[in-house]
Amino acid sequence: MKDLEWSESSLEDMAGIEKWIARRIRNAVERLAETETGSVKKLQGIDPPEYRLRVGDWRVRFEVEGGTIRVLRVLNRKDAYR
Secondary structure: OOEEEEOHHHHHHHHOOOHHHHHHHHHHHHHHHHHOOOOEEEOOOOOOOOEEEEEOOEEEEEEEEOOEEEEEEEEEOOOOOO
16 A cells, blocks of 8 residues: 655645545545556656556546655646646
């Protein structure tokens, strides 16, 4: 199990999302931290490495440092890679 850390930007993103969607995203991130499973891909051309977790039309961008997952942003897929 990895520790979870939410950035200020990710918390602001979550505050602007409908509650039921935010709950679904939070559950997916917690499941990722516990079991290391989910629709995860490594993003290309970014240093230090970043990953994305797909939750429906939402993308959770995060990085892994040792035993910690740091959630950087939570964005709709149309805005996630700009």
